[in-house]
Amino acid sequence: MAEEKLRDSSLACGDVEGKFDILFNRVRAIQKKSGNFDLLLCVGNFFGSTPDAEWEEYKTGIKKAPIQTYVLGANNQETVKYFQDADGCELAENITYLGRKGIFTGSSGLQIVYLSGTESLNEPVPGYSFSPKDVSSLRMMLCTTSQFKGVDILLTSPWPKYVGTFGNSSGEVDTKKCGSALVSSLATGLKPRYHFAALEKTYYERLPYRNHIVLQENAQHATRFIALANVGNPEKKKYLYAFSIVPMKLMDAAELVKQPPDVTENPYRKSGQEVSIGKQIPAPVEESACQFFFDLNENQGRKRSSTGRDSKSSPHPKQPRKPPQPPGPCWFCLASPEVEKHLVVNIGTHCYLALAKGGLSDDHVLILPIGHYQSVVELSAEVVEEVEKYKATLRRFFKSRGKRCVVFERNYKSHHLQLQVIPVPVSCCATDDIKDAFITQAQEQQIELLEIPEHSDIKQIAQPGAAYFYVELDTGEKLFHRIKKSFPLQFGREVLASEAILNIPDKSDWRQCQISKEDEETLARRFRKDFEPFDFTLDD
Ligand SMILES: [Zn+2]
Numbered sequence: 194m195a196e197e198k199l200r201d202s203s204l205a206c207g208d209v210e211g212k213f214d215i216l217f218n219r220v221r222a223i224q225k226k227s228g229n230f231d232l233l234l235c236v237g238n239f240f241g242s243t244p245d246a247e248w249e250e251y252k253t254g255i256k257k258a259p260i261q262t263y264v265l266g267a268n269n270q271e272t273v274k275y276f277q278d279a280d281g282c283e284l285a286e287n288i289t290y291l292g293r294k295g296i297f298t299g300s301s302g303l304q305i306v307y308l309s310g311t312e313s314l315n316e317p318v319p320g321y322s323f324s325p326k327d328v329s330s331l332r333m334m335l336c337t338t339s340q341f342k343g344v345d346i347l348l349t350s351p352w353p354k355y356v357g358t359f360g361n362s363s364g365e366v367d368t369k370k371c372g373s374a375l376v377s378s379l380a381t382g383l384k385p386r387y388h389f390a391a392l393e394k395t396y397y398e399r400l401p402y403r404n405h406i407v408l409q410e411n412a413q414h415a416t417r418f419i420a421l422a423n424v425g426n427p428e429k430k431k432y433l434y435a436f437s438i439v440p441m442k443l444m445d446a447a448e449l450v451k452q453p454p455d456v457t458e459n460p461y462r463k464s465g466q467e468v469s470i471g472k473q474i475p476a477p478v479e480e481s482a483c484q485f486f487f488d489l490n491e492n493q494g495r496k497r498s499s500t501g502r503d504s505k506s507s508p509h510p511k512q513p514r515k516p517p518q519p520p521g522p523c524w525f526c527l528a529s530p531e532v533e534k535h536l537v538v539n540i541g542t543h544c545y546l547a548l549a550k551g552g553l554s555d556d557h558v559l560i561l562p563i564g565h566y567q568s569v570v571e572l573s574a575e576v577v578e579e580v581e582k583y584k585a586t587l588r589r590f591f592k593s594r595g596k597r598c599v600v601f602e603r604n605y606k607s608h609h610l611q612l613q614v615i616p617v618p619v620s621c622c623a624t625d626d627i628k629d630a631f632i633t634q635a636q637e638q639q640i641e642l643l644e645i646p647e648h649s650d651i652k653q654i655a656q657p658g659a660a661y662f663y664v665e666l667d668t669g670e671k672l673f674h675r676i677k678k679s680f681p682l683q684f685g686r687e688v689l690a691s692e693a694i695l696n697i698p699d700k701s702d703w704r705q706c707q708i709s710k711e712d713e714e715t716l717a718r719r720f721r722k723d724f725e726p727f728d729f730t731l732d733d
Contacts, residue, residue: 201299202437203232203346204260207391207421211241213251213258215425219433221259230435232261232299236421237350237391239264240272251285258287266293266309267321268350268392276309291348294327296334302440306331306383307348311392312373328375332382342449343384343404343414345441352390353377356418358460359517360399361573366420368460377461380416386441388418389434396422396431401453402460407567407658408605412450414441456657457571458517519565525609527563536713538720541730543576544583548717551703553615553689555716556591556723560584560600560612568604569612570655580612582729588667590727591616597667599627601685602651605660605676615689622694624666630693631664631672638681642672664688 204223209216220233240248250256264284267273275284281292291297297305308331313322335341353376357368366372371393380388384404401415422430441449524531527545538558539546549557560583566572572580588598596616604610617627635642640662645654647669655661660676664685674680681687683701688694690701700706708716725731 200437200439201231201301201303202228202435203234203299203303204230205348205387205389205419205421205434205436206233206235206424207396207432208237208394208423209235209239209264210423211243211245211247212424213247213256216433217256217259219424223433223435224259227435230260231301232263233258234305234346234348234389235262235264236348236389237265237423238268238272240267240275242269242271251288254286258285260287262288263291263297263305263307264288265291265307265348265350268311269321270319273320294323294331296344299440302442303346303438304344304440304442305346305348306335306344306385308376308379309350311351312375323375325375328379331379336382343386343441345386345438347380347383347385347388349373349376349379349388349390350392351376352393352420353380353388353418353461355460356399359458360402360460363397363399363420364395366393366395366397380418381459381461384413385416386414386438387436388416390418390420391423393420394423394426394430396420399460400455400457402457403452403658404459406459406462408660412452412658414449415453415456452657454652454657458565458567517564517566519608523565523609525559525561525611526565527561533713535710536717538717539724539728539730541579541583543579546583546587546724548713548720549613549703550713551706551708553686553695553697553700553706556594556596556616556720558587558614558720560587560614562610565608566610567608568610568655568661569602570604570652570657570659572610584612584614584665586727586729587614590724593727594723595619597624599664599666599689601662601664603662603680603682603685604655605662605680606682613685615695617689617694621696624668627694628666628670628672630691631688633693634688634691635672635674635684638684640674640680640684642674645671645673647671 204220206216224230251258266276276290278290279293281290281295284290291307292309294308297307299305308323308327310322313319313324316324318324335344352366352368352372354372354374355368355377356372357363357366376390397420399418401417403415404413405411419434421434422432424432426432519526519529522531523529526532527540533550536547536550537545538548544560544562547559547561549559560580562572562576566576569577569580584600591598594616596618599615599617601613602610632642649671651663651673654673655675660680661674662676662680662684663671663673665671686703687701690697692698
């Protein structure tokens, strides 16, 4: 008996636009080098808009595709004529039109869902478009059973709208403006492991994204979205993508849901509501980047304002890329109306500083990312860099005031990363006393604290999505706890308030430390002024 085939090795391709010879010669070269592939999946425009002698040679059998090729249908009126049968048909030997929409299973059991054409919200739908009904019927076909976990591959021609949210940069393509919201909706429902699209004449491999909400839902597999460029493009952008996967139905559940280290939040879960189907999805409100840069300095003015160096036309020279957006209201996203702006004391490019509400001391501050990130594990390198810069600067600042910094993070029952920075007067105790206090009080509560070396990265220790607590001493040493089930929310604060350290036990609950808004404003003003000589955001 023949051994059962466990995986399909496939190639995915962007817009061919009639350049069949270039594509198939390339495929031949790849197969010669790497061995044969099972399938070639083409998304985007397979045919060009101009009359085509090259196609005649394939159609009549003079030339033959070197691999079983599956293509999506037309995206414009000019090429509708090539796709006679809406249910799919053979276009030439080895070249098959999949059809308007449906499910196709590869020889190994790979499940491939396809949707041809571009989005249309108007009835009647043109022959080269899909409608909200097409998308809902595809979802109905698959997603209605409780056993449904996802599909292996989704093929669409347009990009899903918003796919760049929370992800790496998508280059010139603004995913908030272009792409199809219906495709986003389809991807949300189908949870493909791979999603291929084209039409934007560029290559974009997004960081994999999660299909579950961390700490609220069971782990599910991640999705990789890959947009491919057009065949034979002069800039040599990637248009062919080789991959080989075991169908998910044959995979061990634990193996399937293993999270890649660079996994991000789901780009389509916005404002707590899933992108919905059958109605036009309103674009999220464009916040002006200026909101991040309200004037903190009141009458103080910027250091360089008289030198003319900041006379650039933009009053806000440090506009960052739009940061990740929260799934719902957030107290700490700087652009969010919930933020208590009067507590904000310094704003960088990716992070900002705010006084802690009901802080342990008047100069207890938080380092917060401007965009919505849940924990340090999720931060991109550039954000981490600025977090470290803030930490180092605060250490110097507090040192000049006779204090050492203790920093802690609790990634448990919190939605937006908050690095608590608590200055402890040098006269109170030594660093080792602080360390001992944490270790002793952790033991009393059966909390296992792991010592991790200086400069080591939490990312190497904590899996994305895993709950944890750590405290970082002014030496850079860290004590780390992996939270399994529950964790006393006030732990870090309680230890610092205890007799062993700050000796203000009545302040261990922040709610007991509330002061009036006027007093908060006064403290914030004082902090800004004191911190100004250390403020690196005023440097060029
Ligand atoms: Zn947030």
